[in-house]
Amino acid sequence: MKTRVYTVQQVLAAAKTHPFYTPGVQYPPDRDAVQKIVESGNQGPSEASLSSWPLATKDQLYRTIRRLVSDTSSTNTYRDGSYISMTGGSGGGLPMPFATDSFENREQRARMGEFIRLCGVIEPGDWVLTVHTSGGFYRSLDLMVEILENAGASVLPAGHAMSLAEVVEALVHYRVNVLSGDSSQIVRVSGIIAGLPAEERQNVKLTKIIYTSEPLTDVQRAYIREVLGPIQVYSVLGSCEAGPWALSNPEIGQASASEVAGAADFVFDTRTMLVDILDPSVLDNDDGSVAATREPLPDGSLGIVVQTSLQRLKNPLVRYVTGDIGSLHPVPESAVAKGIPAEERQYLRILRLHGRDRRFSFKWSGEYLQFDWLAALLQTKEWRILQWQVVLAQPKSFPDPTLEIRLLLPASVAETDIEPESRLVKAIEQFCVVTPGNRHLFQIKILTDLTQFERSSTGRKVIKFIDRT
Structure with a gap:
């Protein structure tokens, strides 16, 4: 089977008409517009233009994707004829779709x-x-x-x-x-x-x-x-x-x-x-x-x-x-x-x-976990988390890495707020994609004092992410 690939010029021509890259463009090109770009050959921006093209980051793309996914207009081509793959959810919510x-x-x-x-x-x-x-x-x-x-x-x-x-x-x-x-x-x-x-x-x-x-x-x-x-x-x-x-x-x-x-x-x-x-x-x-x-x-x-x-x-x-x-x-x-x-x-x-x-992110148990999204979840006001720390470790006794979330909560928070069935625990486990198959590698540890967190050797600040793998 001979599969189709495109030239740099064609890709940049499509990008110039896409809301990912061009402010003010509402929707992606439809298939007819894409076909016209294909038929135009190399009449778009020169290949040299790629080196000066702005960088695209995950946050930038997904801000636009959130808008496109929510828009049910019949003219929204992002939702048409798409293969949907998912990236991890933000703040414990549903994962975000990337459409191809x-x-x-x-x-x-x-x-x-x-x-x-x-x-x-x-x-x-x-x-x-x-x-x-x-x-x-x-x-x-x-x-x-x-x-x-x-x-x-x-x-x-x-x-x-x-x-x-x-x-x-x-x-x-x-x-x-x-x-x-x-x-x-x-x-x-x-x-x-x-x-x-x-x-x-x-x-x-x-x-x-x-x-x-x-x-x-x-x-x-x-x-x-x-x-x-x-x-x-x-x-x-x-x-x-x-x-x-x-x-x-x-x-x-x-x-x-x-x-x-x-x-x-x-x-x-x-x-x-x-x-x-x-x-x-x-x-x-x-x-x-x-x-x-x-x-x-x-x-x-x-x-x-x-x-x-x-x-x-x-x-x-x-x-x-x-x-x-x-x-x-x-x-x-x-x-x-x-x-x-x-x-x-x-x-x-x-x-x-x-x-x-x-x-950007780290991997655990087969999943990319977006670090800034995890931070946003742990800093959500309703959870009343005073301090937190994430530890990724590689025990000598087992080949799979472990993930530990350390939390400091106010003394006024009842123990039931951190029970296995609590909303906080469920939200963290949902974000980290904890399943019966990897639960033995995951732990939420409640600390009672700030001194129990690991700190930097210079500023003595709590290290938010510790990678021991």
């Missing part, structure tokens, strides 16, 4: 499947069982099933509701060789396999892992290989806003955990996504605005990741600040020996991710 044209979304899935096959992640005969989440507005299950099928795999959609014992039974019964899910789910399935008697464990014939969501830590990788043996570990990178767009194959990338601590290499196709690395200082203005100097850093330099999709016209993604920290690198010549055709290598690049910029 349904046809563009299906073409992106098809092209991502082709890319996965090109990079050797899926091969003929692969049977995949995926435990990705579905329902509750989340649709990673149907997304990954279709992508992997487009890559040539045969897929069993187990989902997150199937018990782990049933998942392991299916792995054996159907001779599955590939397990897919978010990293926390992969670790949990590995834990069930680890508990099997030796004669039963040897019936599990997994050769590959394909994970998504938060990165696997070194501890988790070591644990998975201890249980499953010398298994190949791959990853697909995507987001609510950009969709799936890059993948990690250790045989193609340059970085390993031993070479660059905490980094992971993702290969992407510059025909579908453009990536710039910018100095983090562009986001340091006190008033929240973006600094004027936005020249990309050279290859190998560490900075914030900014992306422009060449697969979106109806709701384009232009110069979007992802919240990730990374650097760009060429695909090594050795990738050709690993199966990448020489004529394709010229279009591929490596994004070396070093994690999230903590000014």
Whole structure:
């Protein structure tokens, strides 16, 4: 299947008519207008205009999205023919939808499947069982099933509701060789396999892992290989806003955990996504605005990741600040020996991710948690929270990270206000997407004194976010 991608000129022409980027524009272009942009070819802004295009942040886009989602006018094209994906809710409320044209979304899935096959992640005969989440507005299950099928795999959609014992039974019964899910789910399935008697464990014939969501830590990788043996570990990178767009194959990338601590290499196709690395200082203005100097850093330099999709016209993604920290690198010549055709290598690049910029969000149990939205929830007046602190930790005894919310409440607040069924606890757990499967990794701890919080060594201020992973 030949899928469609657009030129920079076409994407910028669409962006100039879109409320995401142009104040005063009420609604996105409809499909007829998009088609005219396609037919006009490269008659829009020049490609050089991209480097001077303003940066787009999550807060900026979602202010416009809130308006568009609420507007039920028959002329509101944002609500027409859209594939809806969700990002986390603000202040404990419902999650916010990001809309992509349904046809563009299906073409992106098809092209991502082709890319996965090109990079050797899926091969003929692969049977995949995926435990990705579905329902509750989340649709990673149907997304990954279709992508992997487009890559040539045969897929069993187990989902997150199937018990782990049933998942392991299916792995054996159907001779599955590939397990897919978010990293926390992969670790949990590995834990069930680890508990099997030796004669039963040897019936599990997994050769590959394909994970998504938060990165696997070194501890988790070591644990998975201890249980499953010398298994190949791959990853697909995507987001609510950009969709799936890059993948990690250790045989193609340059970085390993031993070479660059905490980094992971993702290969992407510059025909579908453009990536710039910018100095983090562009986001340091006190008033929240973006600094004027936005020249990309050279290859190998560490900075914030900014992306422009060449697969979106109806709701384009232009110069979007992802919240990730990374650097760009060429695909090594050795990738050709690993199966990448020489004529394709010229279009591929490596994004070396070093994690999230903590000014944006952090990951726990497969979910991105927007830090400023969590702060807004904890500072809601009705909860009467005097002080708070968030602690993300990696216990040595267990491969999954834990999340602890520490609170200081007025002495006048009755104990019933912090019981498991209280509105405050429910609001925090809803925001953090606490489920029966990860509840043992989550804790709300009520402190009785300010001195019990961890503080900075200089100003002795309460540290709002502590990352021990």
